[in-house]
Amino acid sequence: MNDLDKKASPFLDMLYTSRGGEVIKEAPNMKFDDWDKLVKFEYLTYKIEEKSFNSLWDGLLVELIEDLKTGDLGWFYQTRADKIIYAFFINEEAKIPHSVYEVSVPTMRNYVNENIKELIKKAKICDKGYGTTLFVVIPLEIGNRIYFANDNVTK
Numbered sequence: 285m286n287d288l289d290k291k292a293s294p295f296l297d298m299l300y301t302s303r304g305g306e307v308i309k310e311a312p313n314m315k316f317d318d319w320d321k322l323v324k325f326e327y328l329t330y331k332i333e334e335k336s337f338n339s340l341w342d343g344l345l346v347e348l349i350e351d352l353k354t355g356d357l358g359w360f361y362q363t364r365a366d367k368i369i370y371a372f373f374i375n376e377e378a379k380i381p382h383s384v385y386e387v388s389v390p391t392m393r394n395y396v397n398e399n400i401k402e403l404i405k406k407a408k409i410c411d412k413g414y415g416t417t418l419f420v421v422i423p424l425e426i427g428n429r430i431y432f433a434n435d436n437v438t439k
Contacts, residue, residue: 285320286413292336292371295380297321299431300332318364333365338376343421344387345370346396348407351415358417360396365389370427387427395426 285293297307300323308322308329319331335345347358367388371381396403403420410417 286336288336288338288373289320289334291379292334292373292381293320296334296369296371296384299384303430318362320365330366331364332367332369333359333363334369334371336371336373336381338373338378340372340374340382341421343423344368344385344392344427345419345421346392347417347419349418352409352418353416356415358419360393363389368392368427369430381431382433383429384431385424385427386430392422392426395422396420 300307303325305323305325308324319333321332321334323330323332337345346360348360350356350358367386370385370387372383372385373380374382399422403422407418407420410419
């Protein structure tokens, strides 16, 4: 978990609980290497992976290759989460996210697989982080916006 994810985490926990969820960060006989948190609702429990960004994007980023030099696959292929939560901050100084989106992993994978030829033409490369990363951007509408800056989640 990077520093931005650590900054977003308490806010996201509050968001989950405001929607009726219970955040579980540790559980017996469960390995959390493939997701960040479990969020338990009355009838369902989701494995959640959180992604945070220090600027607003016009889409949801999907990491296909974590490091081009080693060929390590990105989280798109490796995650065992049920949902990806995207927290977008306006800038590095912002205390809380401006907007938060959730996307189901099966929906995201279906969209990327069905549109990979077009998406790969617009793929981007980033040298920040663990290596030289290749990612694509999918439309925000593939996910659901679960928080926007004007929403009141603090009760």
